[in-house]
Amino acid sequence: MDLGLTDEQRMIVDTVRGFVREQIIPIERDLDPDADELPPADRARLVQMVKDMGLYCPDVPEELGGPGIDAVTFALMSMEMSQHAAGLYVPCYGVFGGSGLAQLFEATDDQKERYLFPTLRGEKKGFFALTEPAGGSDPAGAIETTAERDGDDWILNGTKHFISGADRAQFGITFARTDKSKGRDGVTCFIVDTDAPGFHIRRVIHTLRSAKYAMEIQFENMRVPAKNVLGEVNKGFAIARDRTARQRIPYAAVCVGVARLAQDMAIEYAKARSTFGKPLASRQAIQWMIVDNEMDIEHARLVTLNAAWKVDKGEPFVAAASMAKVVATEAASRVVDRSMQIHGGMGVAKELPLERWYRELRIRRIGEGPNEIQRMIIARDLLGTSLR
Amino acid sequence: MAEIRFRGEWQPLEADTIAKVGGHMGVYQLSSPKDAVVFIGYAGGRSVFGLRGELSNKLADNGRRDMWFRYEVTTTYLSRYKELLMVHVADHGSLPAENDANEQLGRLSPT
Numbered sequence: 353m354d355l356g357l358t359d360e361q362r363m364i365v366d367t368v369r370g371f372v373r374e375q376i377i378p379i380e381r382d383l384d385p386d387a388d389e390l391p392p393a394d395r396a397r398l399v400q401m402v403k404d405m406g407l408y409c410p411d412v413p414e415e416l417g418g419p420g421i422d423a424v425t426f427a428l429m430s431m432e433m434s435q436h437a438a439g440l441y442v443p444c445y446g447v448f449g450g451s452g453l454a455q456l457f458e459a460t461d462d463q464k465e466r467y468l469f470p471t472l473r474g475e476k477k478g479f480f481a482l483t484e485p486a487g488g489s490d491p492a493g494a495i496e497t498t499a500e501r502d503g504d505d506w507i508l509n510g511t512k513h514f515i516s517g518a519d520r521a522q523f524g525i526t527f528a529r530t531d532k533s534k535g536r537d538g539v540t541c542f543i544v545d546t547d548a549p550g551f552h553i554r555r556v557i558h559t560l561r562s563a564k565y566a567m568e569i570q571f572e573n574m575r576v577p578a579k580n581v582l583g584e585v586n587k588g589f590a591i592a593r594d595r596t597a598r599q600r601i602p603y604a605a606v607c608v609g610v611a612r613l614a615q616d617m618a619i620e621y622a623k624a625r626s627t628f629g630k631p632l633a634s635r636q637a638i639q640w641m642i643v644d645n646e647m648d649i650e651h652a653r654l655v656t657l658n659a660a661w662k663v664d665k666g667e668p669f670v671a672a673a674s675m676a677k678v679v680a681t682e683a684a685s686r687v688v689d690r691s692m693q694i695h696g697g698m699g700v701a702k703e704l705p706l707e708r709w710y711r712e713l714r715i716r717r718i719g720e721g722p723n724e725i726q727r728m729i730i731a732r733d734l735l736g737t738s739l740r
Numbered sequence: 741m742a743e744i745r746f747r748g749e750w751q752p753l754e755a756d757t758i759a760k761v762g763g764h765m766g767v768y769q770l771s772s773p774k775d776a777v778v779f780i781g782y783a784g785g786r787s788v789f790g791l792r793g794e795l796s797n798k799l800a801d802n803g804r805r806d807m808w809f810r811y812e813v814t815t816t817y818l819s820r821y822k823e824l825l826m827v828h829v830a831d832h833g834s835l836p837a838e839n840d841a842n843e844q845l846g847r848l849s850p851t
Binding site: 384385386387388389392518519520552553554555556558559560561562563565702703 | 744784785786814815816817818819820822823826842844845846847848849850851
């Protein structure tokens with residue numbers, strides 16, 4: 353693994369860093385500290401800027417119309433895009449676009465025309481709905497939503513919860529049990545249109561994260577055409593697995609970015625703030641917190657880039673992606689916690705982004721597969737044991 | 741499961757009643773006449789004096805109308821605010837008259 357950045361990677365990192373500091377942060381200063389979206393005019397202007405930079409939808413392959421940026425460079429970008437208040441859950445407020453629903457890369461040509469390409473052009477929004485009230489960590493076992501064949505359609509019934517973005521989406525990717533006798537081999541992936549009869553959004557699920565809220569959705573005798581099956585019938589779980597594992601890498605990378613910014617803030621504050629006639633930075637207790645921060649960040653950064661490097665090399669990456677997710681979410685949680693401690697009372701005030709990151713990072717250890725599940729995946733890789 | 745529709749007693753939008761409201765973050769509704777919601781708002785992380793400050797601003801802008809308010813204290817003011825707007829649209833077909841018609845909003849179909 354080459355630990356140095358190429359000239360192109362350095363240029364992209366510098367470009368994104370400048371964009372965040374010169375375009376995003378000045379607007380963000382006037383928004384609510386929990387905001388998750390830009391005023392429409394600002395958003396349109398910044399999306400155009402990103403397109404002009406050639407970085408729109410950076411993780412989309414060239415054959416699908418994206419710039420085809422490799423996984424390592426995208427991880428490096430994600431570490432920069434997240435360095436602002438909203439950066440953990442909405443890096444740069446989404447103006448870089450992106451695949452989001454990368455499962456659609458596996459779609460048929462017809463499905464790509466109807467869902468993927470309009471999404472990449474910013475014309476449609478989609479959601480991803482896997483988790484159900486019965487469980488999220490073991491979706492193959494917990495899925496109770498059913499789909500029954502009826503002529504050229506499937507009839508869906510069931511409830512999904514903790515689903516982000518469903519209220520504004522035109523379509524969603526969801527999973528339903530199509531063969532109750534086959535466990536994980538009896539789950540099928542569907543693309544559902546949100547304007548179809550039988551699709552309901554029942555409530556907002558309020559959490560620590562006030563922005564980018566989650567919702568409970570319900571399928572009530574919802575008719576889905578057979579042409580909207582994504583992949584093969586009873587093979588839906590395989591679609592979820594590979595892409596979900598891959599997405600854990602940028603998920604980890606944005607945690608590294610937030611931790612980096614929290615550490616920069618802590619260092620600046622420790623140098624400027626004095627107690628008993630000396631700057632905080634001169635106190636060993638503070639120095640050790642800052643050193644521990646740096647070791648956490650560097651560990652998380654290298655583990656995350658290593659997982660991305662394996663993707664680019666075509667090597668098995670699932671365990672490495674899980675490791676990145678665990679290390680980065682837990683390291684960033686510790687870094688933000690220490691940085692709050694260094695800031696004292698201001699650390700918990702809404703005038704600084706630390707309190708937002710502190711809340712949101714707690715969710716990060718559960719979302720995208722809880723860290724305990726990630727450890728099980730790594731254990732399976734090391735020991736060759738089954739999860740079951 | 742939490743109640744998604746606003747509950748609580750309407751109080752007259754007057755200086756005396758507003759003075760008893762805390763400076764917390766949260767959401768509020770205004771009605772005129774009573775029970776006819778005309779505005780849903782929130783006191784967020786940048787609100788000076790929180791709910792009390794936001795309601796005081798509304799009183800100052802209100803002119804001479806009779807108006808009522810009710811509020812909820814919550815730190816998840818943004819998601820609750822959006823939820824209340826979506827519930828209002830689901831129940832009444834449109835946003836409250838004095839909310840920004842260009843509000844970026846999803847849709848909800850509460851039972």
